Amino acid sequence: MYFDDFEVGYRFETGSKSLSEDEIIAFARTYDPQPFHVDRDAAAASIYGGLIASGFHTLTIAFELILGADVWNEASMGSPGLDEIRWKKPVRPGDTLRVTGEVTEVQPSQSRPDRGRVIFRYDILNQHDELVAYYYAIQLLKRR
Amino acid sequence: MYFDDFEVGYRFETGSKSLSEDEIIAFARTYDPQPFHVDRDAAAASIYGGLIASGFHTLTIAFELILGADVWNEASMGSPGLDEIRWKKPVRPGDTLRVTGEVTEVQPSQSRPDRGRVIFRYDILNQHDELVAYYYAIQLLKRR
Numbered sequence: 001m002y003f004d005d006f007e008v009g010y011r012f013e014t015g016s017k018s019l020s021e022d023e024i025i026a027f028a029r030t031y032d033p034q035p036f037h038v039d040r041d042a043a044a045a046s047i048y049g050g051l052i053a054s055g056f057h058t059l060t061i062a063f064e065l066i067l068g069a070d071v072w073n074e075a076s077m078g079s080p081g082l083d084e085i086r087w088k089k090p091v092r093p094g095d096t097l098r099v100t101g102e103v104t105e106v107q108p109s110q111s112r113p114d115r116g117r118v119i120f121r122y123d124i125l126n127q128h129d130e131l132v133a134y135y136y137a138i139q140l141l142k143r144r
Numbered sequence: 145m146y147f148d149d150f151e152v153g154y155r156f157e158t159g160s161k162s163l164s165e166d167e168i169i170a171f172a173r174t175y176d177p178q179p180f181h182v183d184r185d186a187a188a189a190s191i192y193g194g195l196i197a198s199g200f201h202t203l204t205i206a207f208e209l210i211l212g213a214d215v216w217n218e219a220s221m222g223s224p225g226l227d228e229i230r231w232k233k234p235v236r237p238g239d240t241l242r243v244t245g246e247v248t249e250v251q252p253s254q255s256r257p258d259r260g261r262v263i264f265r266y267d268i269l270n271q272h273d274e275l276v277a278y279y280y281a282i283q284l285l286k287r288r
């Protein structure tokens with residue numbers, strides 16, 4: 001889908017992906033080695049009561065799922081940014097994540113007639129349909 | 145440092161990290177396989193004129209550097225969210241990134257006297273001191 005194909009309220013859903021404890025620890029060892037992401041015992045003693053995924057891990061998996069849905073990929077010119085990322089519930093080993101996307105704004109470029117911005121709200125849900133995180137993404141898309 | 149040790153305007157700098165082409169492609173293959181992140185030829189033909197790092201890769205490297213600076217790690221209770229992530233310039237193979245952090249807000253918790261929120265603005269800079277990205281992070285920290 002290209003810029004012109006989107007309107008406010010358009011929705012899509014991604015596939016899903018499960019996270020193992022090993023994957024949570026491996027990602028966090030490199031990018032976010034806080035004790036509650038990499039150390040099972042320290043995590044059990046923390047306010048989280050057990051290992052939880054790095055919030056950055058949750059975001060990157062969500063983005064992997066969003067690209068896998070292949071909704072706007074062909075028209076993508078990248079993204080200038082994200083807004084209001086909020087982590088609402090911990091993601092734990094064995095959880096299965098999926099994402100719903102909804103268009104909240106559609107802005108043709110004032111200066112460049114070949115492109116526009118579509119703003120998506122992405123809700124990241126677990127296998128209990130609980131919201132674990134959400135964010136808004138500004139997506140630069142080619143026009144038809 | 146604990147919540148009580150921070151005031152608005154407090155600044156710190158991280159170490160630096162270089163990104164190879166292989167690292168850029170490996171990260172993007174898993175999390176962000178858009179052509180301009182994983183395919184040298186497609187990237188050359190894109191608006192970016194060559195391979196660029198996934199914005200999520202830039203963010204995770206920045207966070208790795210921030211944790212490496214070990215400023216608030218001991219007091220960390222995690223983060224509820226990030227605001228206004230903006231990618232300003234492409235990050236290319238061979239670039240070296242570093243981060244400057246500055247406290248923009250300090251908010252003791254109203255309901256829980258053992259903690260507070262510190263908001264940091266993080267600027268991600270390359271080896272030419274160009275701003276490649278910035279964001280605001282809400283950091284939950286224990287009080288002394």
